Amino acid sequence: MTFEEAKDRFIHTWGTLATQWGINRSMAQLHAVLLISPEPMSTEDVMEQLQISRGNASMNLRDLMDWGLIYKQLKVGERREFFIAEKDIWKVARQVAKERRRREITPVVDVLNELKAIPADTPESQEFHRVMEGLSNVVGFADNTLNAVIEAEENWLMSQFLKVFR
Amino acid sequence: MTFEEAKDRFIHTWGTLATQWGINRSMAQLHAVLLISPEPMSTEDVMEQLQISRGNASMNLRDLMDWGLIYKQLKVGERREFFIAEKDIWKVARQVAKERRRREITPVVDVLNELKAIPADTPESQEFHRVMEGLSNVVGFADNTLNAVIEAEENWLMSQFLKVFR
DNA sequence: TTATAATTTCAAAATATATTGAAAGTTTTG
DNA sequence: CAAAACTTTCAATATATTTTGAAATTATAA
Known part of the structure; x- marks a missing residue:
């Protein structure tokens, strides 16, 4: 299994598991993507990686923040918001x-x-x-x-x- | 709160909780009804109490048996099947x-x-x-x-x- | 202040899940 | 064996949830 395959497998598995727990797939997959990213990611980044809409990304990123699982991070000289996951x-x-x-x-x-x-x-x-x-x-x-x-x-x-x- | 109200409240609460856990409402409510019934109940009984269809009752009673949460009980001289919940x-x-x-x-x-x-x-x-x-x-x-x-x-x-x- | 960039909202559409009910299947009885 | 009593199955329907995307909102820069 290549690293890319492993990432996909993890994101997919996490999403499937979550639905059994009453958490929607997008939210779980967003969390998975941010968890394994060493760098902060923008909304565009995650939208592209998961092929989901802007609205979906926006709402679920906010839910993840409400759950205390991800944080906003601002980059100097950048207008967009970036997100990082709690890594502990x-x-x-x-x-x-x-x-x-x-x-x-x-x-x-x-x-x-x-x-x-x-x-x-x-x-x-x-x-x-x-x-x-x-x-x-x-x-x-x-x-x-x-x-x-x-x-x-x-x-x-x-x-x-x-x-x-x- | 009367006893009847308490029963309804329990059945309703149990059904709501279950949906948060990926268990469907009918299954949870069937379980609740059987849990608090001192007597074995027939399919007709539970259908009437919960106002659900025969098919729904049949499938979810079977699932509950698969989960090991209820048992079939036969009554002598009765052709129908009765169900009791595991009370422990x-x-x-x-x-x-x-x-x-x-x-x-x-x-x-x-x-x-x-x-x-x-x-x-x-x-x-x-x-x-x-x-x-x-x-x-x-x-x-x-x-x-x-x-x-x-x-x-x-x-x-x-x-x-x-x-x-x- | 105005234009631009980014984000949020939410009604509509898409998808997923649960329920119905009638037909098919099974078991029991006479 | 045939009829009756009961149970299961499953395609169709109903309901609930998720996702989209464009419009409204908010924040930043010029």
């Missing part, structure tokens, strides 16, 4: 964990807490209560895990984790 | 972790290993190599975490985990 992959993971926690876990925790409070008098509502309790535990676990990733500023915590579950 | 929520979590690992993590691990092997001679390919190494580590971490959930047969392992990251 653990930081990327922390950002993603943080966003997903905020968007997906927190609302569910709130709903489950509300639903746990429903009186459990009939067989039906008792079953319901049991299920809500169980889900609370599992979601709490997911929440803890994401938090562990988010809070892990130093490597020792990560390596300790890896040790426990070797 | 930790088992549900393990099943989901197992499926997602198989479908999402494993293929990425393979691709990354392949791409890590690309010679790193130019600045571009060196950057590429660095990124692949970093991603390998992060994906490896996700893989370990999912494995921990999958392998956790006993509660002590889970509680130990929770302790580490309190």
